Amino acid sequence: MSTAFKSNPSRVSPMIGMAWTYTWLYKLGEYFWQQSGQLQDYVNFVLCEADPRWDQQRMAAQIIKKEHPTADSTTLWLKPPAKWQGFKPGQYVTFECEINGSRVRRCYSLSNSPADFERTGLISITVKAIPNGKVSNHIKDHIAEADLVYLSHAQGVFSYQLTGAQENASNNQEQPKDIPEEASQYLFLAGGSGITPIKSMIEQLMEDRTFNHPKITLVYTTNNEGDAIYLERLRQLAEHQADFDLHFHASDDHGYLTTKQLRQWINEPSTTDAFICGPSAFMESMQTGLRKHGIAEDHIQLERFGAAKPAIKPTQGKLTTYFEPTDHTLINEGESSLLDMAEQAGLNPKYGCRAGICHECKCKRPEGELINGQTGKAIPHDQSHIQPCVTYATSDLVIHQWT
């Protein structure tokens, strides 16, 4: 082939040659940035000095607009970089910003539709400020328009085209074209800020006129109307779309939503797909309710990121620690340090001073509640590494990988 190219250049149009060179250079660039090394660090340093949005090692997104849809919530409109791969309705991103010099990460559902992103190049997240919430209050009070934050690609399987097919969830490229035939209704149950991924799905369904989607029912509950994000927008949609019903439920006036009430919105349980997002207690009661009314387990999807995790109180008594690398289970009362426990479990961890000085034993943060034995303070969940010689468990732990 290459000889043909050389001997007979006139047969190959220059356009193809250029396209070929461009593709080749693009692939080379891609390969270069997939590697990590000093050269990449230095080139990236020069790029970031010129414009921090050109960061090749992280995905910098600029805040284009900041709004407060309710008193304690904030909507951020972000412009992700060109290499950001887009998303499916209902997915979330890992959002990273810097607070007092320290990088913190949280997962937030995207609340606009992919169609809207294609039109405007913007994505939006809405964050409700939790009392004492570090990131949510930082977003509310300190993040300003034109600031840069960092994103991951979209993640998550909470989406309608994957109904009943969780195993296909990893296939991110799947296009929303084949709605499972049996679905006659999509029932969305949103509690509080759990509306965000659901709004994304509903808007996308409304936009996508290329296929007939099932009837859409949204049951949205908050304390009162003042707390309800996007309520105006959703009411407008419901007014103009015959196949979309909105039922708003203010729990301050009518009490919490009961499983009994749920029945009135389910047309045909066997062909209903349900999506629940909201506080844990809400999700649990709704899930039980749906099951009671005859909706099969694999037709109910839950998204847990919308809700703040309940604070786990330090357990008094027996704690179980499970070491995945050695398949070892350890039961104690939280009296020994993680380093001691790892040794008991036969992990052979690196260690040094065993007094929190030398950082030699540093390891990945295991799953569970931990405290620093020197300060007595809880170790945040998004901290990447810990010093196991001065770390103690206050709940059950799972240790996936030591270092």
Next chain:
Amino acid sequence: MNSIVETQLAEQDLTPTKKDLAQAKEELAPIKKELATTTKFNHWMTDEQLEEFGKELTALREETLKEVGQEDADYIRSIIRKQRVCEISGRTLIHFSINPITWLAGVGLLSVSKIMENMEIGHNIMHGQYDWMNDPKLNSQTYEWDTVCDSESWRKTHNYEHHTYTNILGKDRDYGYAVLRLSDDTPWKPRHLFQFINYGLLSVFFQWGVGLHELESERIRRREISLKEKIPFLKRISKKASRQVFKDYILFPLLAGPFALKVLAGNALANLGRNLWASTIIFCGHFTQDAHTFTQEECENESQGAWYLRQMLGSSNFTGGRWLHIMSGHLSYQIEHHLFPDIPAHRYPKMSLKVKEICDTYGVPYNTNSFGKQYFSVLKRILQYSLPDKNPLPKKAIPEKALA
């Protein structure tokens, strides 16, 4: 009256003869020796006082940790920015120099960049001073620095061994780097007569000395351990060393084509500059005249307070301007660094005020002087211990004042 007494006294010869003096010294020697070997380095403080002393230092640590935040993140980033600008412009100047002056300027910039990277950036990041930033590039466990020594080996020999067992003879292998005799506790051998030459060589090839530190060649020579045990380490160090050699002595010279030699020489000179500087700073930290050594026995089961005290007595500071401190990675505040190795180093100058105050309260000597004087005392010490001592006595700390 007075004059009479004076005359009478003058008639009696009261000046001790040399013989008297020698006799007295001989009689005193065993007593002194016993005193010196049985007294612990913390002899002038009661356990309660030591505990109080420790608590005050821990309080200072907590207080400072509370302040750590944006200021420290901005600081280390600005230093990294300066270092990278220095390195890029230095390497560019070496490559495209038009005369010896521009070439030398390039060498200087590259050397400065390597010093900043090793001392203020790499060394401090690997101590975990910036782990709280949650930035994977500034994490103590993943950082790799621009020297032959691989960071895993460094974290073991430096962060753990040197910082935990500071100046304990037989435990802290940084003490004299197994080539220098810096205390009478090390038995004198004729080879010590030439230790000044060893010191010179160690300084010139400092990055290699540090890189091969974990090999424990002296223990292999004494057949305490076998070379086989060191194979994993040797694999690691050869990987790191070949990367460094490839970068400075093959890749960059080849990039300059016909001017390869010029680049090779420039890089070698920059590395030499960094080696001499790093070795000088490190020697000033623990080998000054008044830096103490400790025996393993006196450090057994030591309390937090005793640990702090040992770190203080075994370290020495030097004074200077802001940039001398930055270029030394704030190891000019070696005492503070050994007390609080994982607190961002640029906070040491401020902390040192409080540390001095605490030292003053508890009568702890605070070893500091100008850079020149401290370095001179290091050279003196290396020379002094080249020769044997007839009456070796372990050095004991002398309190600045007696405690109530």
